[in-house]
Amino acid sequence: MMKQIFCTAAVLFLALLAKAQHDNNPGSNHGNKFEQLGTMMHDPNMYRSASGAPGPKYWQQRADYDINVELDDANQKLTGSETVTYYNNSPDPLTYLWLQLDENEHNPKSDNNSFDGSSMSDRMNMRSLSNLLTKHDELGVNIVKVADAGNGKELPYTINQTMMRIDLPKALMPGEKIRFKVDWWYNISDRMTVGGRGGYEYFPEDGNYLYTITQWYPRMAVYSDFQGWQNKQFTGRGEFALTFGNFNVKMTVPADHVVGGTGLCQNYKEVLSPAQYQRWQQAQSAKEPIEVVTLDEAKSAMKGKASAKKTWVYKAENVRDFAWVSSRRLVWDAMATNIEGKKVMAMSYYGQEAYPLYRKYSTKVVAHTLKVYSKHTIAYPYPSAISVEAANGMEYPMICFNYGRAEKDGTYSESTKYGMIGVIIHEVGHNFFPMIVNSDERQWTWMDEGLNTFCQFLAEQEWDNNYPSRRGPADKIVDYMKLPKDQLEPIMTNSENIVNFGPNAYAKPATALNILRETVMGRELFDFAFKEYARRWAFKHPTPEDLFRTMEDASAVDLDWFWRGWFYGTDPVDISLDDVKWFRVDSKNPEVENKFDKAAAEKDAEHISKTRNRAAGIKFAVEQDTSLLDFYNKWDRYAVSPSDKEAYNKMLSTLTPEERKLYEGKVNFYELSFSNVGGLVMPIIIEWTYADGTKEVERISAYIWRKNEQKVTKVFAKDKEVVAVQLDPYRETADIDEANNAWPRHAEPSRFELFKMNRAARGASTGGNPMQKARASK
Template structure:
């Protein structure tokens, strides 16, 4: 049965071959040696092995905050448990505050330049004024008080043990230290203080504030890579008991649960705390009026707040006299969790309405997609910042002095609270090594942030997650790109690489490659397997495949180990219909072809000009052929067709009767990153249909693919990736016929100010002014 080609469109694209000379076999090979070999500690399925182990460190800490000199003095006892099979002759601790010490490499190893406008942070990086920052170790001793030798190498400290710490043994260290607290707003960094000149008070966000045990693991030994201010932390789980002595008019919020609220709070405040245990709405434990009264006080007395936390990897706290504190009880998977917020008067219009409810919402959505939140508390602190610790995080979001704020400020605040609270799950519980693989922390968390934002409000303008939002990054020049599997210190475009691209990849896996059911089960399985453990990328990759039966090596290879973009083009479309040999159809086709060939330009113009033709003026010139219908269907033609049709099998008759349209479509992989083909067909009657073809269509030729589709109706347009699911960087070659996509540019005025603060006139102000 011959096929007749009735329509043809062709657009050719050139594509260079693979470096190995083949047109296939690169992108679909298994990762193999790119992943760490499985062992008794980590299995090939992605589950912790039968001999998996990890260390433990318990802390008993006392600290005193000097609000006059902005100085912290501390003393700690660390009990370190060697659960490894290795004898240890020394221990490594992190001294992260030494990132501010001028002798640390991070103070000089980045390039710099002068701009027309310079922030104090930028100027300080050039001036290198010695402000005596960094940790001052007073003493390191064993349990008996005997001094132990130690060596400080920038942000790491090695303590040499008097005798080898054998497997199964424990050792106790006593460390005394102090440091001058840095101005976080000008010096940078996660912890430090912010000074409020209008009331002369400080807000202290105490983070990375004590000597912390580095991780010793089966896959790398000691993680003692220097802290440079970017790559975050690899930490050991343990239990904490912390006593913080601060001015008596300060309020302290911290990791864990306070053991002495009754002594720290007034009777009225403590009663409010008791009421909050059953409150379904945020209840102010310390009210705005009380916070404003505290702004005027300058107590010379002190109080000691006591907090305890179990099975956490870190401890952070906030202290200030300028804090409102609200709380409410939240049911998370059948367990009560206290969702709480601490914030200053300038954040009250936003935080009082939203913060604690965003905390509660985040816990519920993350618990649904990972594991039930295991801790008793989750806290959001407004600090013109964005940083996370177990059970407490520091966020931004401040209103104008008149109490108004922009929609962008509100949404930014909701986004950052969601993100930082979400970090409780990644990496505070699923405890990956942030120093090595930022994406396992930030990328996974940003993905869950996107899910949570979308369940907060169907119209929430998420900055990261949808595939099309990563396009601008993926189309950048190669010298600005590096694989997601890159150490954090070596990344040029840090936010897009470590946050946005992995989050986008996971969303594409969920919505386009695996489907929600398979993805969600596998993602939860990963969180369940590695909760309170130290996973690596291989453990994540293997678990996602093990739990879903989906081979994803091609996806990890492209999205995590490569820098190629997605750019798939429609090269050509050929339209075929079955030549049924039905006499009437044959006659119509021949007539159409005859008319097409006969109707040349001269003929048309002669008719239009009213030319008097000879055969019309002299009818004697007309004969048989003048009235003969050369395309008439004879009885013999009909009989031959009926005889042929009667001889067909039932299957052949169904095809004949279907009047199917066949479309041969050729595609090119211009960008290099293989992805599924999502094809939207628009038919002549205006209806649409979508076909989804697995990325494995590229496995035998990674650059060019041709596929035939059978359609009941005539197609007038074809579009690739109609819902922008694959991050295709060139949408103009996604359509047949071609459709031009307009580009836009925007003029903007650069603005500077505290992170998360509203700036300038906003619609809320305009509405108020209009009503007056």
């Protein structure tokens, strides 16, 4: 019993300690939400400064890759050999190295294939059942050999699920480098049934494959100043922390395949036909996309399978990863775009089923994305950017995979169109976050997905003023923030532990940043600070603290309250307008005040019995016997005498113009009472509607809550009479209850449906296909 009491006390103490770390003044109505983050963030040091910039001794590792790989189209197999040159720029001696083997996520022995709960339902799809029935023992990386690249001596290694440790014969000292070679192979997975970011898609109608080769080679894990080795297992959710370096990659594929990848191809003249190479040359200065590989050429290649092979050679400098696409089914178009004086090739690869959409939009969306993101962050530094239609969405340096297929008749729905444009913007945008501003996705998904979704929103809105953005506007996050607390977690939560992944890691941080830009900081201050963050941390490894500190450092806006509420908490925004009181200065004018007093007295004297007696026609005693009436029955106590008027005029003559304006009743005072129902402090935005029909919007800083985080009153002086008050008129704070935002209160009608609609698959047409219907009616 004593042991149980001790354990209970210990748990309670730890809970109170955890709360104390977040609350500076627990139990009080103030002194918590506006206190500095303090111990919730890592201390600045010589590697990372208190300003949010890299410190004077900042360092990061480098890894260069020389890779030869062959694609076996008959057996869907990839065989590779790579030489890695690893530079130890850290101050630490390293006795072992960690590499990522991400394809092992498909191996049934990896924890990610068993650590999620599952259940049966009345309706099960084949993908769910096949994952239960099929163990996929044939999947995963097979390491053939690990050896020193200089002397050929084998190096011992240990594989722990998706991570491989190479033990070094002697410590790799600071400033030294090591070259080692890894030979490997694996069976390519069917990503349409097994899942995953890379793999193949089979097209039974023509018997061909589309290969999206990603996370395909053993890759160096990050070794950093703030956590040492990032060797957290890849479970399929939290993405990648990677080291920058240079790549030289040779890909041997069937001779009729088209290949696109990270970097620039070094041998187009050898792998393209003369006509294709000429079109490639034309694309270098084209203002409209040119088909380097045409639709007719792709259709022709799909009819046969070449037995010969070709090797495509690509090089990429200062990138963190390499991915590629290979298929004989691909149309390839390209055009040049100017990014702040530098030519960048915007390109797209897609099959015939995506042609109606991708030929019209994809490459132009790529170019638009690069321009908008460059404006808000840094100028795009790479020579190309590729969008590949692959029925999914995933990003890598200079290449990304998206969806967007038309119906067989060439039509498409509006939702498919905008879904495709949105995913292309999003995945191309990932070139900036995290391919350039290289945050740790495995630990903090929001640092790349949230920041990128915010920039995606900016690009969508600059594409079309009527673009139906799903993430970014404040009101779009309300339903998520209304959820019970047991379904929520802070944005500052590890990727693997998030329940509602999309709203938490994508939508909420994007919304928070948009609110920060539009409502809290203003565009000028925000844009400067956000651009400074991108500039400081381009090609480096930032942490959340580096972002938080830079945004404050570059703007002179104290935002600790904002980070605390939006990123470290789960409270929603719900500011209630509880009461409005109207005051005017006593005018001292007897003709005005006496009428006011008389009306008030008559109202005060009225009661239900008096009203009903009068309505009943009762003959009152003083009416039946008039002798009972005296002076007071006839006296008008509110009549204005000459002496009253004289005294008033004399008082007016002593007033200043400002005082006279008050006494003449030309200033109205309104005392508004607010309560913070939701708990998340935010600015108070007030829309005043005046008696003459005009409106005015007034903004009050969130700091109004600093002395009482729960309730506050504030008085406003207005020259005109107010008839209505509305909080958050533009729906910019994500207030979850708009019913308590208005004075006088008014009810808003709501609609409801009699059934629940099944959710469509990602990228699928929803809401019908008006284009198809219009075409059929002709």
